[in-house]
Amino acid sequence: MVIVEDEGVTVIQLRRTLVQAGLKVAGMASNGQEGAEMVLRERPDLVLMDIQMPVMNGLEATRRILETYPVCIVILTAFSTEEYQQQAHEVGASGYILKPITGALLLPQLETAYQQFQASPPTQE
Amino acid sequence: MENLDTAAGFAAVLTDRFEDSPTVGCLPSLQRLARSLVNACTVEQIAEALLLEGLKALKPVGGSVCLLTADGAHLQTIRSFGSAPWAAEPLALLSLDASLPIAKAVRHRQSIFLEASEWDAEAPAEGGREAARAQGAYAAVPLPVQERIVGVLGVSFGTESQPGAEAFALLETAAAMCALAFDRVRLDAAEQQARQEEALRQARLEAEKRENDTRTRNFFGNLTDGMVACNREWRIIYANEAAATLLHVPLESLEGSALPELFPEWTGSELAAASQQVMAGHTPLHREDYWARHDTWLENHLFPTETGIAVLFRDITARKQTELFQKTISDLFLQCAHITEPDRILEEVVPTVCQVLGADGGVMTEIDVARNGSEVLHGYTTGQPALTGTHALSEFITPEGMAWYQQGKTRAVADTANDEQVDPLHKTQYRALQIGAFVRVPFLRSGEWVGTLTVYMHRPRAWRPQEVAFIESIGERAWLMLENARLLQEERERSHQLSLAISEVHHRVKNNLQAVSALLEMQLAPGSTVLPVDALEDSLSQIKTIALVHDLLARDKPIGGVNVGMVLTNLAELLSKGMRVGKQALPIRVEVEPVWLSTKAATSLALIVNELLTNAAKHNELIGREGLNNEAIIVRMWRQEETVHIAVEDSGPGFAPDFAPAEVAHIGLELVLTLVEHDLRGSVAFSNRFPPEDGTPAWGGRVEIAFAEQPLLR
Numbered sequence: 001m002v003i004v005e006d007e008g009v010t011v012i013q014l015r016r017t018l019v020q021a022g023l024k025v026a027g028m029a030s031n032g033q034e035g036a037e038m039v040l041r042e043r044p045d046l047v048l049m050d051i052q053m054p055v056m057n058g059l060e061a062t063r064r065i066l067e068t069y070p071v072c073i074v075i076l077t078a079f080s081t082e083e084y085q086q087q088a089h090e091v092g093a094s095g096y097i098l099k100p101i102t103g104a105l106l107l108p109q110l111e112t113a114y115q116q117f118q119a120s121p122p123t124q125e
Numbered sequence: 126m127e128n129l130d131t132a133a134g135f136a137a138v139l140t141d142r143f144e145d146s147p148t149v150g151c152l153p154s155l156q157r158l159a160r161s162l163v164n165a166c167t168v169e170q171i172a173e174a175l176l177l178e179g180l181k182a183l184k185p186v187g188g189s190v191c192l193l194t195a196d197g198a199h200l201q202t203i204r205s206f207g208s209a210p211w212a213a214e215p216l217a218l219l220s221l222d223a224s225l226p227i228a229k230a231v232r233h234r235q236s237i238f239l240e241a242s243e244w245d246a247e248a249p250a251e252g253g254r255e256a257a258r259a260q261g262a263y264a265a266v267p268l269p270v271q272e273r274i275v276g277v278l279g280v281s282f283g284t285e286s287q288p289g290a291e292a293f294a295l296l297e298t299a300a301a302m303c304a305l306a307f308d309r310v311r312l313d314a315a316e317q318q319a320r321q322e323e324a325l326r327q328a329r330l331e332a333e334k335r336e337n338d339t340r341t342r343n344f345f346g347n348l349t350d351g352m353v354a355c356n357r358e359w360r361i362i363y364a365n366e367a368a369a370t371l372l373h374v375p376l377e378s379l380e381g382s383a384l385p386e387l388f389p390e391w392t393g394s395e396l397a398a399a400s401q402q403v404m405a406g407h408t409p410l411h412r413e414d415y416w417a418r419h420d421t422w423l424e425n426h427l428f429p430t431e432t433g434i435a436v437l438f439r440d441i442t443a444r445k446q447t448e449l450f451q452k453t454i455s456d457l458f459l460q461c462a463h464i465t466e467p468d469r470i471l472e473e474v475v476p477t478v479c480q481v482l483g484a485d486g487g488v489m490t491e492i493d494v495a496r497n498g499s500e501v502l503h504g505y506t507t508g509q510p511a512l513t514g515t516h517a518l519s520e521f522i523t524p525e526g527m528a529w530y531q532q533g534k535t536r537a538v539a540d541t542a543n544d545e546q547v548d549p550l551h552k553t554q555y556r557a558l559q560i561g562a563f564v565r566v567p568f569l570r571s572g573e574w575v576g577t578l579t580v581y582m583h584r585p586r587a588w589r590p591q592e593v594a595f596i597e598s599i600g601e602r603a604w605l606m607l608e609n610a611r612l613l614q615e616e617r618e619r620s621h622q623l624s625l626a627i628s629e630v631h632h633r634v635k636n637n638l639q640a641v642s643a644l645l646e647m648q649l650a651p652g653s654t655v656l657p658v659d660a661l662e663d664s665l666s667q668i669k670t671i672a673l674v675h676d677l678l679a680r681d682k683p684i685g686g687v688n689v690g691m692v693l694t695n696l697a698e699l700l701s702k703g704m705r706v707g708k709q710a711l712p713i714r715v716e717v718e719p720v721w722l723s724t725k726a727a728t729s730l731a732l733i734v735n736e737l738l739t740n741a742a743k744h745n746e747l748i749g750r751e752g753l754n755n756e757a758i759i760v761r762m763w764r765q766e767e768t769v770h771i772a773v774e775d776s777g778p779g780f781a782p783d784f785a786p787a788e789v790a791h792i793g794l795e796l797v798l799t800l801v802e803h804d805l806r807g808s809v810a811f812s813n814r815f816p817p818e819d820g821t822p823a824w825g826g827r828v829e830i831a832f833a834e835q836p837l838l839r
Contacts, residue, residue: 007636008729008800013643020651030803052632078635099639102646 002044003028004035004061005076006053010099014048014076017103032056036064039071046114049093051077051084059084063091072117074110076101154182158299162306168192171306172204175278179299183292186261186283191219191227192268192276192307200227200277207281227277230265234274236300238293239263241284262288266296268304275307349439356433357404359384363435371440373419390418396425403427404434413441422446443591450595453481458602467610471503474603478580479505482592485559487580488512489603492567494527494574502576502607508583509559521555523548530567531574537564537593540585562586566597568604576604633724637671640728644668647792663739663793666703670696670735674728687727690717693734693760693771700735704742711742717762720769720834729804730771730830734760736793737773737828744777744826764834772829779813779824786811797828807832 001023005011011028018025026042029035032049033056039047047065051058062073074095075088085096095113097106161174172190180188187207191200200219221228226237241261261284268276278300282288342363345352351368355361360383369376374387385392396414403410407429414423422445426437457477464470471489479487486506490499497518504511518527526546529536538544539562541555555561561584568576578600644667648660656664673695677687697713704711722730741758757776762769786794786809801809807830814825 006804007640007725008803009640009643009732009796010636011803012795012799013646016647028803030806078632078639099635100642101639102642 001025001046001048002035002039002042003048004030004032004038004053004058005048005050006030007050010050013103014106017106020103021107030054032058032061036061039065040069043069043071045072046110047071047073048076048110049073051075051079051088059087059091059093062088062093066092072114074113076106154178154295155298155302158302162302165306166310168203168307168310171303171310174306175299175303176204176206179303180280180296183280183282183288183295184286185280186286187281189227189279190268190276190303191279193221193231193274194218197221200231203276226263226265227279230267231274231277234267234269236264236266236293236297238288261286264288264293264296266300268300268307270304270308273308275304275311278303348437351438352435353379353438354430354433354435355384355400359433361387362432368438371421371423371438388418390416399425400427400434400436403429413445415445443589446589446591446595449481450591450598453477454595454599454602457599458606461603461606465610465613467607467614468503470603470606470610474599474606475503475505475578478578478596478599479507482580482595484580485583486511487578489600489607490577490579492518492574492576494518494531499577512558521551523551527574530565530577531569533567533569533574535564535566535593535597537588538562539587542585559583562588564588564593564596566600568601570608576607578603629724633675633728636725637675637728640671640732641668647796666700666735666739667732669699670731671728673699674724674731677727686721687724688719689722689727689730690719690762692727692731693717693762696731696735697738697760700738700742704739712757713738714759717760718764720762720764722834726805729800733797733800733805733830734771734773736797740793741773741775741777741826744775767834768831769834770829770831772827774814774825774827776814777824777826779815779822779826780811784811801830801832805830805832 001018003011003014003018003025005014005028011030015025015028023046026044027038029038031053035047035049035053035058036056049058049062053061058075058077062075065071065073072094073092074097075093076097076099077084078099080098088096094117095109097109158174158179161178162171165171165174175190176188185207187205189205190203192203193199194201198221200221202217202219219225219228221231226239230237239262241263262282264278264280264282266278266280267274268278278296280296342365345363345365348365349367351371352363352365353361353368353372354363361379361381364372364376364379366376369379372379372388379387391397394414396412399410399412402408409429410427412425412427414425415421416423420442421440422442423438424441428435428437457473461470461473464473475487475489478484485508486504488504488511489502491502492499498515499518499521500515501511501513504513506512522530526536536546538547541547541561541563542552547555555563560581563579563581565577565579567574568578570576578596580596641664645656645664648656648664674687674692677691677695694715694717697715701710701713738758738760759772759774761772761774764770786798798809801807810829810831812827812829813823814827815823817823
């Protein structure tokens with residue numbers, strides 16, 4: 001599992017939630033570019049990706065990761081507009097979760113996204 | 126046709142007609158008569174010649190020559206001699222109705238010959254004329270010319286004479302010759318009279334024409350419009366003073382000159398074609414023509430005349446220029462209506478003004494009178510490089526000039542080298558810049574002179590009033606558009622900043638709600654559903670800390686940035702009030718520099734310092750050392766090169782030498798370490814304020830955070 005998120009408080013929350021759920025957090029990145037490099041290096045099964053981050057945004061990072069490595073990437077963002085959800089779908093994200101989020105709500109959505117990914121890995125449009 | 130006009134012609138006629146006359150014996154007499162008739166110029170001379178020469182051979186005793194009067198009702202005696210019955214008195218009139226033989230001969234158009242014995246029967250006595258009766262034979266012979274009878278010849282013979290047929294033939298021949306001569310003389314007289322009358326008529330017409338001409342010249346001479354009349358060979362036969370002025374040619378040089386020679390450009394022009402059309406078609410034409418030689422527009426009214434053409438014209442340059450200028454202004458500002466960039470407005474306006482006026486250059490300048498400065502906003506020139514950069518106003522303008530422009534008045538200088546208002550120093554400047562003439566229009570804002578449009582020529586130029594008005598009009602509108610565009614640009618920038626700020630705030634709100642949610646969730650123990658009071662207080666403090674940043678975000682500038690120094694000051698004040706030592710608020714000393722960070726970084730930093738201060742306060746209460754309360758807790762922030770340092774110092778027990786923060790399972794510490802590393806990409810150092818002394822261990826915790834300022838700048 002890799003968390004790509006520029007808000008430290010959210011990183012702590014996500015890390016705690018995921019670890020408590022028995023998942024291994026292989027790394028945490030604070031921008032899209034670091035996140036893409038970390039994912040391609042660590043090759044995790046699941047990626048939680050914010051959209052608005054410095055250096056490179058999450059949608060671009062997702063596109064770059066999926067160019068070479070098919071992985072379940074779930075977008076976790078405060079952007080609630082259709083436009084962003086459409087873009088996330090187009091770049092191949094497996095799920096789209098809106099902030100604010102609690103651990104109790106996060107885990108089932110992650111599980112659903114991961115199962116869908118395994119059933120039919122995404123292809124970029 | 127017989128030629129009776131000349132003596133030779135008349136002689137020829139006489140010879141032709143009478144050479145076969147039966148009066149061969151009298152030929153010498155007739156020849157003499159002919160010579161006399163040829164030389165006779167009056168009816169009297171003819172009558173004289175007839176009576177003396179023509180009848181000489183017949184030896185008559187009397188005779189008379191009478192001519193029909195103009196009314197054809199009387200016979201008038203021209204000449205008589207001897208015994209000439211009824212016609213002895215010159216100019217005596219005899220009615221044609223009379224019964225006398227001469228009257229009868231005329232009436233019957235034939236000669237009458239009477240023997241003396243026949244006289245009584247043929248010519249009965251008439252009252253008062255008895256004494257004049259002939260004594261012997263008598264002959265009355267009409268004077269025939271072609272079909273007409275012009276008079277009659279009466280001849281009396283003596284009682285001894287017995288004229289025969291030859292004598293009568295001679296009489297008729299002489300009468301016919303005289304009739305021709307009479308006709309000729311009368312014809313001459315009529316002709317002369319007709320000629321005299323014609324001459325008089327011509328003289329009268331000439332006088333009338335001269336009078337009309339004078340009246341016409343006076344009329345056209347007083348016109349303010351030009352008037353030129355040409356004959357069919359395009360030679361000017363009349364021109365008035367106004368024409369001379371409008372055509373820039375002396376009046377004396379106009380009249381008599383050929384139009385194409387005086388104005389070679391006329392040949393082949395549209396005006397020439399129109400003139401030819403008017404002259405040929407006899408229909409007037411009205412048109413407007415541009416005359417490049419004098420940069421002039423003329424309104425021409427072309428009228429056909431009997432002798433050629435007349436042109437009435439006036440100078441309409443001012444009207445045409447005004448029309449052109451109005452159209453230029455209208456088109457230009459229609460074109461500029463959609464332009465919002467100030468530079469592009471100037472790129473359109475300045476060259477257009479210069480091109481329409483045929484000026485060599487133009488400059489739109491921003492003026493700062495207080496600083497004696499002028500900055501060229503846009504320069505245009507047809508040749509040498511355009512004016513650019515900034516200049517001192519005094520380089521070109523005297524104090525009097527500045528006062529003039531500050532009143533919003535335009536200055537038009539026709540010749541910079543010779544204008545009294547241009548001082549010698551500035552003349553040198555203008556000469557160096559090849560500015561021979563200029564128009565400068567000032568623009569005012571709130572009564573202050575702030576801008577100028579200058580249009581210039583390399584050579585002197587007499588600016589027309591409408592040209593100056595055009596520059597003023599277009600300049601003032603352009604300046605207004607320029608200022609509007611600038612305001613719009615500023616407004617757009619502000620709007621863009623505001624949009625960014627709104628977007629930033631919106632995103633921060635949602636992220637902060639996420640952060641609050643996360644912070645609350647972190648306080649919950651795994652599996653627990655109840656939040657302890659201490660944990661709740663910590664969460665409330667964190668939420669207030671986030672709110673502090675928001676409070677400053679709304680008020681501080683630049684948009685989207687936050688003064689962290691202010692955040693820390695306010696945070697310390699907030700915490701100090703909530704944390705008490707005994708009955709007094711816990712004093713927290715704050716020593717910070719203003720440092721501007723992004724909202725996100727400022728929020729992370731505020732949460733870090735909140736955690737450190739809360740922790741310090743808790744430990745301070747535990748120790749409660751006397752004497753240190755005024756500076757029990759200190760927050761410092763300073764810059765060192767490009768690194769921001771923040772230190773929080775307390776009066777607690779400090780950190781043990783083997784303190785390993787990563788191994789301490791504490792939410793607050795985890796928060797500090799993660800936010801410093803993850804959000805600020807900085808480092809944390811833990812140490813003690815006071816060294817060990819007299820067996821007492823080091824004490825007073827000190828946490829120092831350092832991070833690079835650059836990446837966090839907005």
